[in-house]
Amino acid sequence: MKKNIKKHSESVHHSESKNKYFDVDPPVFWISALLILFFILITLLVGEPMEQVFAGIQDNISENAGWFFVLAVNLFLVFSLAIAFGKFGDIRLGGRNAEPEFSKTAWFAMLFSAGMGIGILFWSVGEPVLHFATPPTGTGGTVLSAQKSMQYTFLHWGFHAWGIYALVGLSLAFFTFNKKLPLTISSVFHPLLGEKIHGGLGKTINILAVVATLFGLATSLGLGVQQVSAGLSHLAGLPDTVTVQVILITLITLAATGSVVAGLSAGVKRLSQMNIVIGAIFLFFMLIVGPTIFIMGSFVQNLGAYLQNFFELSFWTETYHQSDWQKSWTVFYWAWWISWSPFVGMFIARISRGRTIKEFILGVLIVPSLITFLWLSSFGGSALFLELNGIADLSTAVQSNVATSLFVLLEQFPLGIFTSIVGIFLVTSFFVTSSDSGSLVIDSLTAGGKLDAPVPQRIFWAMTEGAVAAVLLIGGGLGALQTAAIITGLPFALILMIMSYSLVLGLREEKGKITRYEMEKEKRSYRDTIKNIVARREQSRGS
Numbered sequence: 001m002k003k004n005i006k007k008h009s010e011s012v013h014h015s016e017s018k019n020k021y022f023d024v025d026p027p028v029f030w031i032s033a034l035l036i037l038f039f040i041l042i043t044l045l046v047g048e049p050m051e052q053v054f055a056g057i058q059d060n061i062s063e064n065a066g067w068f069f070v071l072a073v074n075l076f077l078v079f080s081l082a083i084a085f086g087k088f089g090d091i092r093l094g095g096r097n098a099e100p101e102f103s104k105t106a107w108f109a110m111l112f113s114a115g116m117g118i119g120i121l122f123w124s125v126g127e128p129v130l131h132f133a134t135p136p137t138g139t140g141g142t143v144l145s146a147q148k149s150m151q152y153t154f155l156h157w158g159f160h161a162w163g164i165y166a167l168v169g170l171s172l173a174f175f176t177f178n179k180k181l182p183l184t185i186s187s188v189f190h191p192l193l194g195e196k197i198h199g200g201l202g203k204t205i206n207i208l209a210v211v212a213t214l215f216g217l218a219t220s221l222g223l224g225v226q227q228v229s230a231g232l233s234h235l236a237g238l239p240d241t242v243t244v245q246v247i248l249i250t251l252i253t254l255a256a257t258g259s260v261v262a263g264l265s266a267g268v269k270r271l272s273q274m275n276i277v278i279g280a281i282f283l284f285f286m287l288i289v290g291p292t293i294f295i296m297g298s299f300v301q302n303l304g305a306y307l308q309n310f311f312e313l314s315f316w317t318e319t320y321h322q323s324d325w326q327k328s329w330t331v332f333y334w335a336w337w338i339s340w341s342p343f344v345g346m347f348i349a350r351i352s353r354g355r356t357i358k359e360f361i362l363g364v365l366i367v368p369s370l371i372t373f374l375w376l377s378s379f380g381g382s383a384l385f386l387e388l389n390g391i392a393d394l395s396t397a398v399q400s401n402v403a404t405s406l407f408v409l410l411e412q413f414p415l416g417i418f419t420s421i422v423g424i425f426l427v428t429s430f431f432v433t434s435s436d437s438g439s440l441v442i443d444s445l446t447a448g449g450k451l452d453a454p455v456p457q458r459i460f461w462a463m464t465e466g467a468v469a470a471v472l473l474i475g476g477g478l479g480a481l482q483t484a485a486i487i488t489g490l491p492f493a494l495i496l497m498i499m500s501y502s503l504v505l506g507l508r509e510e511k512g513k514i515t516r517y518e519m520e521k522e523k524r525s526y527r528d529t530i531k532n533i534v535a536r537r538e539q540s541r542g543s
Helices: 002-014 026-046 050-085 104-115 117-133 143-157 159-178 185-198 200-236 242-262 264-289 292-308 310-314 330-350 357-388 394-400 402-410 416-446 455-474 477-542
Strands: none
Touching: 026 050, 026 200, 026 416, 026 455, 050 159, 050 330, 050 357, 050 477, 104 264, 104 330, 104 357, 117 143, 117 200, 117 357, 117 394, 117 402, 117 416, 143 159, 143 292, 143 310, 143 330, 143 357, 159 185, 159 330, 159 357, 159 477, 185 200, 185 477, 200 242, 200 330, 200 402, 200 416, 200 455, 200 477, 242 416, 242 455, 264 292, 264 357, 264 416, 292 310, 292 357, 330 416, 330 477, 357 394, 357 402, 394 402, 402 416, 416 455, 455 477
């Protein structure tokens, strides 16, 4: 069996593509493509009534499985921390002598770009303002609702989201680099399924991963293009319509193909680093021209309040105060992060060879979360400052069109037009990064784990992502995007639970090998020491 695994792994990792244009795992590729095509056709044929269909599906899943999402996401975070600080933390991804391929700066840049990107630009102003105006409990528009709004926003964008990514990324990196299995979701289940991961059950898992990833990506791309469209409408008076949004998706998707063709190091890495540089300048600008003291003070207070109320916030299921708030926010976010996790997990797995498990988990959890918290405090906090002091009415604008929230905020400060243009460019750049890195991930899943599949294949998936995002916007806008994430997130949450158990089994086996190796090394060292002592004694006797 081990020989078969090794042979299969070598063929996946080292063999060149036999086909110049497409080199796929046929069942995974074709079934995934047909399912997605079926969804696109149904949505286009049914037309406007699909908006009600999407709304009904979202309501049913959120109401009946909301508690499950809340419990599952908490378990994933606890599990990740337990692995980091437990006996497996010193295991190195790729083996004892593996070295990191990317510097920590480049690594963190790609982590953040892949994990949050478009979403953080879309919601960093809109979400705190909406929670401030219409909180789940209490009266809106008060100091207390402003404080609570940041706690809810931190909950949705903080450690829980990155805990999901850490679990999936670690599982994929470990089984790919340490066990020499293909870079596919099914490989993670090898301790449970054995060689069946290459059969029908394994391919079913990979198909579900492809569909979940594609809808998670489409959700982010749809949000991004809504914001670009809203920004162009706000600045240049262009019509903010679904037609314009579809045209923008088409243009930006075409632009993303250049980075797709360039590959991981040349394309995605450079774009990610550029995004981080521009994003850092953007953040620094807001810290300087915005209410600096308020921003930094709120960052500290928001972080403390989030940590102090962490367990209450994390396990709140709205059981005793039922409304539509949680299913529209927390449940949507947890489902979105779960459906987004195969993409982010596989992407960070590919860039994390050479890291120890503890370094990997803490790096994935802490650094991106803290940067996100500072960003939210800067942009969301500035918006709340303007509201609380009666300087500007952002609530009305945000409730009218949440996609305009960032641009309405920026025009309250110096160089508003210029910074809005930079904001549009940054959203577009994150769109391209998400599209091309997502294409690489889906391509690997549908190619049986191959890391360098043919370029036309990558372009196909980039185009498909754009098509699904466009269809979701046509079929119901933001509600359709949310429903797509929730539908695919539910079954994949169950897969992640099984994945956790399988990972533990694999880590136990690896730890056993390391322990035996170290024991043998100590024995050899002891024998060599005895030999040296005996040799010195014999030499002294001879002299």
